[in-house]
Amino acid sequence: GAVVSQHPSRVICKSGTSVKIECRSLDFQATTMFWYRQFPKQSLMLMATSNEGSKATYEQGVEKDKFLINHASLTLSTLTVTSAHPEDSSFYICSAPPSGHFSYNEQFFGPGTRLTVL
Amino acid sequence: GDSVTQMEGPVTLSEEAFLTINCTYTATGYPSLFWYVQYPGEGLQLLLKATKADDKGSNKGFEATYRKETTSFHLEKGSVQVSDSAVYFCALSDQGGGYNKLIFGAGTRLAVHP
Numbered sequence: 001g002a003v004v005s006q007h008p009s010r011v012i013c014k015s016g017t018s019v020k021i022e023c024r025s026l027d028f029q030a031t032t033m034f035w036y037r038q039f040p041k042q043s044l045m046l047m048a049t050s051n052e053g054s055k056a057t058y059e060q061g062v063e064k065d066k067f068l069i070n071h072a073s074l075t076l077s078t079l080t081v082t083s084a085h086p087e088d089s090s091f092y093i094c095s096a097p098p099s100g101h102f103s104y105n106e107q108f109f110g111p112g113t114r115l116t117v118l
Numbered sequence: 119g120d121s122v123t124q125m126e127g128p129v130t131l132s133e134e135a136f137l138t139i140n141c142t143y144t145a146t147g148y149p150s151l152f153w154y155v156q157y158p159g160e161g162l163q164l165l166l167k168a169t170k171a172d173d174k175g176s177n178k179g180f181e182a183t184y185r186k187e188t189t190s191f192h193l194e195k196g197s198v199q200v201s202d203s204a205v206y207f208c209a210l211s212d213q214g215g216g217y218n219k220l221i222f223g224a225g226t227r228l229a230v231h232p
Contacts, residue, residue: 111161
């Protein structure tokens with residue numbers, strides 16, 4: 001099946017610094033990628049939709065200036081957590097539907113990135 | 119808006135027991151329904167899906183039937199194994215939007231003991 005990778009898998013940073021998380025589709029192209037946040041023992045919350053060649057679409061309540069998204073190519077989207085604070089500590093997950101495969105609305109998920117802000 | 123409700127866990131079973139995890143949904147359109155599984159330390163994997171009413175999704179011994187009349191998509195397995203221990207997420211995708219945004223339930227943790 002299609003593979004989505006994330007880098008890094010785990011990051012620890014100091015409060016006030018910025019952290020970049022990469023999401024790559026390894027064997028398919030994705031014009032759209034999704035970024036989720038998962039709190040401990042809770043479900044995934046969609047943060048934003050990343051669109052190749054255009055601005056990301058953010059869900060209500062998600063700060064655009066806090067969580068910068070760039071979809072640089074058909075295989076890469078990045079999420080930058082700017083001026084991170086301890087409350088930003090979470091598990092961030094990306095997903096991607098292969099371009100053109102909309103008939104079943106299937107998505108492939110990355111393994112996630114654990115962010116800890118000290 | 120659209121939403122998914124799952125039974126709360128954790129669910130603890132002995133090996134070879136019967137499993138049911140309830141899932142109900144609310145949606146304005148005609149959604150596709152999914153079960154995803156998250157094994158410890160791994161990302162989400164699609165377990166099974168159904169795209170229209172009365173469809174039955176199945177994989178690895180798991181089954182779920184899309185019931186429009188009860189707006190449900192309950193996950194079942196006749197005989198669970200220790201290796202089935204994971205967190206299971208029910209999700210829907212409303213096809214009317216033109217792109218496939220997934221809405222997840224809260225997840226149900228399953229622990230299977232030998």
